Amino acid sequence: MERWDRPRLIEPTTRLRSSFLAAVAEFRADRDYPTPWFVTDVDAAALADAEAFDTYVARLRAERHETGVRAAGLVPMTTLWWAAGDQMLGRLAIRHRLTRQLEQVGGHIGYDVRPGARRRGHATAMLAAALPVAASLGITRAL
Template identity: 50%
Template sequence: MPELIAPLTRVHRSFLEAMAEFQSEGRGGTDDNTMVGSEIRTYSDRWATPEAFEQYVTELRADAEEDSPRPVGYVPGTTLWYVDGDHYLGRLAIRHRLTPKLLEWGGHIGYDVRPSARRRGHATAMLLAALPIAFRLGIDPVLITCDEDNVASEKVIRKGGGVYEDTRKGKKRFWAPTRPLS
């Protein structure tokens, strides 16, 4: 059964296959400002070796710590992978706070499902599993954004309790509660 977990090296092979799928659909170019795109540009030439992949996993996990080094303008973030056993299905990141840019464009939560695993409810399951984690991080409500024309992602956000606020710079913005229902 799929689950949302902290990044682990055991999914190395499947992770590489997923990144190849993302690259095949054009992800990773200089105009791809997503988490996956940025990481493909930064790490894809190093991921193949187990040692480099272990270092990547260590860096992802450390990014959740307030005092970890990160680029200027970036905030601490908890990265979680959605896996079924050793099979990597997707990723989700919870940004611990909003910068002005994240308030306009990126939000607290971003997610990606590998192309071969789409349209099976994984994005919804990831988001629903992540909301209590965001609450434990002290985030309530969360801002989640999607492109204006991304109907599938909008459906996921609405299933997660997202309430539409407005559209800015081509991004629809939704606020979703993270507090458990009483």
């Protein structure tokens, strides 16, 4: 039986709002790496308002479908959070298909580990957990 305090990929959830906000603050304060795309893509209102955060989480879930893709150049993607208990440790997005640009930069799977959780094997574990999800989406060879 899998323990909930063991890190695993989960659906984005409003339950982790405070941990998500703390992670965003860590990413922004990190001077060793550029701020990840997903941090700059968070709706500003979602960082200040619980109801707007609910809308943000719903948007992430909707992006799995063509109708949820928000802008030209983006593709449907499944966003999952790497979490242990009530702590968000990272996020991962599996792009369902690639554009020419994503073939060159980005690939099928993009991921970020929260600065305070780095160097503990989370990235490797996240990628390993993501491969069966990618396969279920019809991705036979993830880039």
